[in-house]
Amino acid sequence: MTGDPGMTGGPGTPSRRDRLVAAAGRIRATAPLLPDQALTDPDPDTGERWDRRQVLAHVAEMLPYWAEQVELVAAGEEVPFGRVSSNPERIAAIERDRREDPSRLLDRVDDGLGVVLALLERLDDDALAHRGRHQVLGEMTVAAIVDRFLVDHLEEHADQLDAGRRRGDG
DSSP: OOSOTTTOOSTTSOOHHHHHHHHHHHHHHHGGGSOTTOBOOOOTTTOOOOBHHHHHHHHHHHHHHHHHHHHHHHHSSSEEEOOOTTOHHHHHHHHHHTTSOHHHHHHHHHHHHHHHHHHHHHOOHHHHHOEEEETTTEEEEHHHHIIIIIIIHHHHHHHHHHHHHHHTOO
16 A cells, blocks of 8 residues: 555545544534433435434444445545435435444444554555445545545534534533
8 A cells, every 4th residue: 555545534534444533433422421312403405304323223234335436436436426315215224223332332333443444554655546426426546535525524424413402402
């Protein structure tokens, strides 16, 4: 591997690894403080609001899902990848898993984070440059997929839970 590109940011910029670990840490710290009935702020696009267990169920499912998608694109070129928020399997997993104990969901988040961090360790410059095609967003490099669907996405869910804590939901 050349310079560990999946892990490092530019000068003064947190690495992908650091951002993922920080976001997962925020989720682990905040989620137990929120009651189950606390809802997230409305999604700007859909108006949808989730309870704490829905957020945790989604994060526990999405980390390994997107790691698998990144592996798929990194192994090929111009392969289709991903899903949209209305994907029936995604919705079913959130609905099913939101009934799990929150501490178990947090353990699954930790496991998913481990999968993602191990993946980032394996990605080199060539793998990060491979391109796939998302059905809505079009062509994306592996680096862009990691940033959007893993790093930024995990931070968004940490922000959701933080907002509930700031509102006094927990």
